Amino acid sequence: MARVFNFSAGPSVLPEVVLKQAADEMLDYKGSGMSVMEMSHRSKVYDNIIKEAEKDLRDLMDIPDNYKVLFLQGGASQQFAAIPMNLMKNGVADYIITGQWAKKACEEAKKYGKVNVVASSADKTFSYIPDCSDLPISEDADYVYICHNNTIYGTTYKKLPNTKGKILVADMSSDILSQPVNVSDYGLIYFGVQKNVGPAGVVVVIIREDLIRDDVPTYCPTMLKYKTQADNDSLYNTPPCYGIYICGLVFKWVKEMGGLSAMKIHNEKKAAILYDFLDSSKMFHGTVVKEDRSLMNVPFVTGNEELDAKFVKEATAAGFVNLKGHRTVGGMRASIYNAMPIEGVEKLVAFMKDFEEKNS
Amino acid sequence: MARVFNFSAGPSVLPEVVLKQAADEMLDYKGSGMSVMEMSHRSKVYDNIIKEAEKDLRDLMDIPDNYKVLFLQGGASQQFAAIPMNLMKNGVADYIITGQWAKKACEEAKKYGKVNVVASSADKTFSYIPDCSDLPISEDADYVYICHNNTIYGTTYKKLPNTKGKILVADMSSDILSQPVNVSDYGLIYFGVQKNVGPAGVVVVIIREDLIRDDVPTYCPTMLKYKTQADNDSLYNTPPCYGIYICGLVFKWVKEMGGLSAMKIHNEKKAAILYDFLDSSKMFHGTVVKEDRSLMNVPFVTGNEELDAKFVKEATAAGFVNLKGHRTVGGMRASIYNAMPIEGVEKLVAFMKDFEEKNS
Numbered sequence: 204m205a206r207v208f209n210f211s212a213g214p215s216v217l218p219e220v221v222l223k224q225a226a227d228e229m230l231d232y233k234g235s236g237m238s239v240m241e242m243s244h245r246s247k248v249y250d251n252i253i254k255e256a257e258k259d260l261r262d263l264m265d266i267p268d269n270y271k272v273l274f275l276q277g278g279a280s281q282q283f284a285a286i287p288m289n290l291m292k293n294g295v296a297d298y299i300i301t302g303q304w305a306k307k308a309c310e311e312a313k314k315y316g317k318v319n320v321v322a323s324s325a326d327k328t329f330s331y332i333p334d335c336s337d338l339p340i341s342e343d344a345d346y347v348y349i350c351h352n353n354t355i356y357g358t359t360y361k362k363l364p365n366t367k368g369k370i371l372v373a374d375m376s377s378d379i380l381s382q383p384v385n386v387s388d389y390g391l392i393y394f395g396v397q398k399n400v401g402p403a404g405v406v407v408v409i410i411r412e413d414l415i416r417d418d419v420p421t422y423c424p425t426m427l428k429y430k431t432q433a434d435n436d437s438l439y440n441t442p443p444c445y446g447i448y449i450c451g452l453v454f455k456w457v458k459e460m461g462g463l464s465a466m467k468i469h470n471e472k473k474a475a476i477l478y479d480f481l482d483s484s485k486m487f488h489g490t491v492v493k494e495d496r497s498l499m500n501v502p503f504v505t506g507n508e509e510l511d512a513k514f515v516k517e518a519t520a521a522g523f524v525n526l527k528g529h530r531t532v533g534g535m536r537a538s539i540y541n542a543m544p545i546e547g548v549e550k551l552v553a554f555m556k557d558f559e560e561k562n563s
Numbered sequence: 564m565a566r567v568f569n570f571s572a573g574p575s576v577l578p579e580v581v582l583k584q585a586a587d588e589m590l591d592y593k594g595s596g597m598s599v600m601e602m603s604h605r606s607k608v609y610d611n612i613i614k615e616a617e618k619d620l621r622d623l624m625d626i627p628d629n630y631k632v633l634f635l636q637g638g639a640s641q642q643f644a645a646i647p648m649n650l651m652k653n654g655v656a657d658y659i660i661t662g663q664w665a666k667k668a669c670e671e672a673k674k675y676g677k678v679n680v681v682a683s684s685a686d687k688t689f690s691y692i693p694d695c696s697d698l699p700i701s702e703d704a705d706y707v708y709i710c711h712n713n714t715i716y717g718t719t720y721k722k723l724p725n726t727k728g729k730i731l732v733a734d735m736s737s738d739i740l741s742q743p744v745n746v747s748d749y750g751l752i753y754f755g756v757q758k759n760v761g762p763a764g765v766v767v768v769i770i771r772e773d774l775i776r777d778d779v780p781t782y783c784p785t786m787l788k789y790k791t792q793a794d795n796d797s798l799y800n801t802p803p804c805y806g807i808y809i810c811g812l813v814f815k816w817v818k819e820m821g822g823l824s825a826m827k828i829h830n831e832k833k834a835a836i837l838y839d840f841l842d843s844s845k846m847f848h849g850t851v852v853k854e855d856r857s858l859m860n861v862p863f864v865t866g867n868e869e870l871d872a873k874f875v876k877e878a879t880a881a882g883f884v885n886l887k888g889h890r891t892v893g894g895m896r897a898s899i900y901n902a903m904p905i906e907g908v909e910k911l912v913a914f915m916k917d918f919e920e921k922n923s
Contacts, residue, residue, distance in 0.1 A: 207596030211603045214804060222590050222598050229586035230579065236567030236882070238582050240762040240809065243571045243885055276636040276764060277786055280800040284784030314781050397801055402600040404636060404764045404803030421674050422782040424644030426637055440640040441757050443764030443803065444574060449600065522596070525603055 208547040210537045211525035212354050212500060213377065213398035218542045221452045239448045244441050252444075253437065256451030263457055266386050266409060273408040273429065274437040274447050279304065279376050279395045281427070282406060283311035286348070286372060286391065287318075288423040290414060293343040297321045299364060302329045302353035303531065304374060309348070315420075321347070322364075328532065329356040332495040335364030346370040346390060352378035352497050354398070355529040357490065357536065359497040363388055370414065378499050379407075380457055381541060382467035390414050399499070399540045401450035404443045408432075457541065466541055470498045473539050473548045477501050480552045486510075486559040490532055504534030511535060514558055523551050568907040570897045571885035572714050572860060573737065573758035578902045581812045599808045604801050612804075613797065616811030623817055626746050626769060633768040633789065634797040634807050639664065639736050639755045641787070642766060643671035646708070646732060646751065647678075648783040650774060653703040657681045659724060662689045662713035663891070664734060669708070675780075681707070682724075688892065689716040692855040695724030706730040706750060712738035712857050714758070715889040717850065717896065719857040723748055730774065738859050739767075740817055741901060742827035750774050759859070759900045761810035764803045768792075817901065826901055830858045833899050833908045837861050840912045846870075846919040850892055864894030871895060874918055883911050 209216040232239050235248050242249045257272050266272065275281075286308070287296060294316035298309040300323035312318045319341050322333040340347060347366040352359040354377040363371065370390030379394040386392065391410045397403035408429065415429045425431050431439050457466060478496060481489045481503055490502045505511050511534045515527050528534040539548055569576040592599050595608050602609045617632050626632065635641075646668070647656060654676035658669040660683040672678045679701050682693040700707060707726040712719040714737040723731065730750030739754040746752065751770045757763035768789065775789045785791050791799050820826060838856060841849045841863055850862045865871050871894045875887050888894040899908055 205596060206591060209597050209601055211601065211606075214600060214602055214604060214801065216601050217598065219590065222600070226586045226589035229589070230582050231566060236565060236884070237569050238577065240574060240582070241569055241571065241576050242574055244574060244763065246571075246885070276638070276641070276803075278636070278800045281636070281784060281786040284786065288784075311785055395801065397804075402803075402805040403604065403801040404806055420782070422780070424641060424784075424787065425671055426641040426644065427784065440638045441574065441755065441763040443636075443762075443806070444757075445762040446764055446803070446805070524596070525606070 205522070207522045207524045208543070208551065209524055210539070210543070210551070212529070212536060212538045214403050215398050215538055215540050216542045217401070217449075218453065218456045221449065221456055224452055225449060240445045242444065244438060244444050249444060252448050252451055253442070256447055256454060259451060259454035259458060260407070263380060263454060263463055264384055264386055264409070269412050270386060271410050271412055271415065271433045273410065273432045274442055275406050275408055275432060276404065276443055278403070278406050279374055279393065280307070282374070282393050282408065283308040284314070285427045285429070287312040287315035288427060289416060289419055289429045290370070290372070290391070291316045291345045292416070293345050295319070295341050295343045296346050296348060297338070297341050297344045297369070298348045299323070299333065299335060299338075300325060301332055301350055301358060302356045304354070305348070305350040308350070308374065312348070319344070329353060329358065330490055331492040332358050332360055335362075338364060340367040340369055344369045346372045348372045350374040352499055354500050354538070355531060357497045357500040357502040358495040359499070361494065378497070380463060380466060381470050381498055383463040396446065396450050398538070400453050402446045405446040405450060469545070470539070470541065473543065473545055474498045474501065476545070476548045476552055477537060477539065480555060484555070484559060486563065487555060490534065499540055500536060500538050502528055502532050502534060502536040504528070508533065510562065513562070517558065518551075518554060521554055523554060565882070567882045567884045568903070568911065569884055570899070570903070570911070572889070572896060572898045574763050575758050575898055575900050576902045577761070577809075578813060578816045581809065581816055584812055585809060600805045602804065604798060604804050609804060612808050612811055613802070616807055616814060619811060619814035619818060620767070623740065623814060623823055624744055624746055624769070629772050630746060631770050631772055631775065631793045633770065633792045634802055635766050635768055635792060636764065636803055638763070638766050639734055639753065640667070642734070642753050642768065643668040644674070645787045645789070647672040647675035648787060649776060649779055649789045650730070650732065650751070651676045651705045652776070653705050655679070655701050655703045656706050656708060657698070657701050657704045657729070658708045659683070659693065659695060659698075660685060661692055661710055661718060662716045664713070664715075665708070665710040668710070668734065672708070679704070689713060689718065690850055691852040692718050692720055695722075698724060700727040700729055704729045706732045708732045710734045712859055714860050714898070715891060717857045717860040717862040718855040719859070721854065738857070740823060740826060741830050741858055743823040756806065756810050758898070760813050762806045765806040765810060829905070830899070830901065833903065833905055834858045834861065836905070836908045836912055837897060837899065840915060844915070844919060846923065847915060850894065859900055860896060860898050862888055862892050862894060862896040864888070868893065870922065873922070877918065878911075878914060881914055883914060
């Protein structure tokens, strides 16, 4: 069978050349006589893999020297606990709630200190990003937390919140490497890799060195303490070696594509094709306010649940898969991450036009 | 280049047929049009993969119905914290220290309650398993903890400790699936998969259902609470999907090899070839008391550091790799996990004999 166009929200499509290389190297990585899965994480050959992955990510994101890059496990959900345990000194944090993931992070943080919700778009099913220019930031907040791109709802920050000098912490799981980022704007950026970078099971934390503390609460598991991981260059115990290797291949692919500025152009082009059609269609329309639209996740509906279901079914049969929307939004969602080719979006829109004609 | 004989302690050799299948399915898993890395963990096709992996593991180990199987992240090191957080009701646990990993588990547990070391073989560099027939088990111990096979030192329990009715918890990272296990003897068995099962980044917890509690301490991260994972069949968040898929392929391979009884015969045969030679050699000898020898990890020395180094160097050049011993034991260590073929051990012994002749 041919490869499908996979619009999954995550885990999601990876560059075909990366998968091909991984398949080619499966039994013998560069003459080592073994798979990357079989290598000691303390071996020279693996050390090169993880070091090069870090270097390529630093190059791509232009990460300043005073930031550490950690390759960890447990996904974003585990960071929901690790962040407050590591960053709360005053025991206070401010959260901006723009969707389910920010909400979950906020709930988890409440176990570890006083948490204030300083803004939320829950009133309109998270279909917009709140005005964050003048929020009631807590005087003693250890950090302000955002989810930079909301996978489920399809919104994204076009302008960062005014944190009034407090540290900004961002979950970038669903838009990392999709466009340039000014890392210095953040105290901590993290992302589960399974949307735009690699296979599930790796989460990357980019943290300003002065935020890495030794005096975390005693109950903080050694594995969740950033200092443990920073002091050991992510090799305190066996890391998810193979996942990191795939991430490294994707970093090289993004570099070859021209880096983050080129990815941004590529992603804007794809998103425009889809949004322009949604804005002109009489059947399909987007669910999000225009100015907060995500480049990565595009939810849309027909307004008719039966028609939505029919569309998803026929699209799947035609090779456009995983278009069913999240249950809290309904309808459809097309996730068009870095590895989704323009061709995939063009063909999807052609299919949508055809469907609209046939079903009007 | 040809595949080497890889004696790495972990991550370690995997069955070649499994790697071949993974390479073949990399771009298109069974006609799905996508890699397992690209699949939504909520999709039907992935659900089959994880369910089948669990079923095959249950079959292999004959896991009773009142035990849950959890596929988690963070490795054994994260379980060092999760176990006391989840299992301590009285806040007391007894640990038997037979090596570095048991010791690390014990140190971590001290954060969460009162921990008693009820036996240790630290006095002789962990070269034996202490007599555990009549230990000073704490009356209010929530569990007794062991590391069932000691990767670094090459010892293993031939007889389980008498826990005097307390729950037994075992780290089986380095000997899981190497021989039959009576799961009912344990309250909890866990293993990092990267030695005998799959790629680093998956840890499997087999836990008796009545030990899964809701009233864990508030500070326990949601991700580390067994109830979270059990209630969600390991899908609370995105699991390490690809690693679990590879584990599933290895489970099928072990079944095809005849299951755990057959693996035991296979492993005993391999170990005997190496131990018999060590017992007859005038140059090489094992470092562990005979009755506690591991089937999986075989440390040995010449008694001369220069000669050890020469041996490791020449063995590597001849395609026998990762034989350098752990720094705390010195000398050499051959890890001969399930996927190491008999041929690999036979050829290694032939090489050792030849080396002995040339260097005597």
